[in-house]
């Protein structure tokens with residue numbers, strides 16, 4: 001995973017999205033922007049989220065899905081300095097994704113692009129290198145074992 005220095009930067013900058021004083025609204029709005037862009041770049045991916053009512057993007061069901069993803073990302077960020085814990089959480093997320101038919105590493109590549117392009121809009125002084133170094137291994141961890 002990324003260096004302690006990179007993790008420090010990313011953890012600090014992530015607070016702009018997820019600190020308790022950033023409203024829950026920030027996390028939802030940020031997640032909505034991410035999924036909106038994901039579906040723009042990979043329209044076929046919408047087919048994966050029928051169960052969570054993607055047909056109605058602003059529905060409580062799809063908002064719930066977005067909050068689970070953002071919450072998952074938040075937990076991972078908070079364990080960036082604890083490699084064993086991070087690894088076990090990544091393994092758990094990997095199993096949760098492996099069972100979802102149609103989820104591929106290609107989808108995670110698009111997610112990487114989207115996150116790297118949208119985070120600078122919500123994070124002040126976005127450090128591209130630190131984020132890339134920390135985010136890519138995390139996405140690789142979640143998508144490990146996918147086709």
Ligand code: HEM
Nearest residue numbers: 045048049051052068069072073096100103107108111142
């Ligand atoms: C930042 C990266 C990601 C994180 C942290 C993340 C996290 C999560 C979490 C926490 C869940 C809920 C698990 C459950 O309760 O079963 C979930 C479900 C899911 N994720 Fe991800 N995910 C990420 C990226 C992706 C990508 C890139 C795709 C596909 C392109 C994807 C596809 C799915 C699908 C299909 C579900 C199941 C939706 C349902 O409940 O029907 N995820 N994800």
